[in-house]
Structures are given as C-alpha cells and as structure tokens.
Amino acid sequence: MTDCKCSFAATMIREDYACEKARMVTRRSGPDIACSSEDASRLCMDVLEKFKEVGLSAFDAEDDLLKTPHSVYVKIQYGGLLGLTRDVMHAPANHVENIFQSIGQAVKHYHSLEEIPCQNYVQTMKKFKVGRKRR
Numbered sequence: 001m002t003d004c005k006c007s008f009a010a011t012m013i014r015e016d017y018a019c020e021k022a023r024m025v026t027r028r029s030g031p032d033i034a035c036s037s038e039d040a041s042r043l044c045m046d047v048l049e050k051f052k053e054v055g056l057s058a059f060d061a062e063d064d065l066l067k068t069p070h071s072v073y074v075k076i077q078y079g080g081l082l083g084l085t086r087d088v089m090h091a092p093a094n095h096v097e098n099i100f101q102s103i104g105q106a107v108k109h110y111h112s113l114e115e116i117p118c119q120n121y122v123q124t125m126k127k128f129k130v131g132r133k134r135r
Helices: 011-014 038-058 070-089 098-110 117-129
Strands: 022-027 031-035
Touching: 011 031, 011 070, 031 038, 038 070, 038 098, 038 117, 070 098, 070 117
Parallel strands: none
Antiparallel strands: 022 031
16 A cells, blocks of 8 residues: 655644545654555645645745745645635535545546636635634
C-alpha cells in the first residue's frame, strides 16, 4: 500500500472533513493522514496549488510559511474545499464528506483541472472562520 502525502491532512486530522482515500498513520511528529493513491495525492496537490494561487492573492499574501500567517493557509484549504463541494454537489454544506469525490466531480464537471473556477471560491475562503470546531 502506498503512503503518499495528503494535501488536505489538516482538515481530516481535526475530523472536520473526510476522504475515501485517507488513512490514518503515525509519524514521529504524531498522527497524520496519508493518501492511499498516488494519483489521488497528485490531483489533490494540484487542486491545492490552484486554491493557493487565487487565495493567496485574495489575502494579499505570498506563499512563504515565514511571512504568511497559518490562518491564511487554513482558510484557503477549508474554504476552497467547501466552495468546490458546494459548487459541484449543488447543496449547501458546512462539511465535506468526501474530498476525493468532490474533486473528482469537479474535474468531471469542468472537463479538466485547469477549468475548475477556483476564483469563485475566494469568498468562501475569506468567510471561513478559523479556530472553532465545525461539525
């Protein structure tokens, strides 16, 4: 079984969101989430990069862990996934039941990763409240 990096691990460690490809692992630093599929891991990594591309500019920030507050990255991840899921699942949601399914539906609906309108999710990123448990 593969042990790929999960781009959205933070959303699942807190058990806010879920994914069919995720599996809990233990690393030196503690509990973590791994992806059971190299292809899924790569697709999610690409989606996160697209989220960061539009999100960082919306927050007037740069992709620098030393300069950009962690909360900005959290808003981009959570808000981006939430916006994407609402868009392709056509239902109001405050929770993502299956990250991989949402991303797969978006790629299918928009015919390619490049066509996903991530700019449309900026407001959801900006409105996302960091710090409280979302259940």
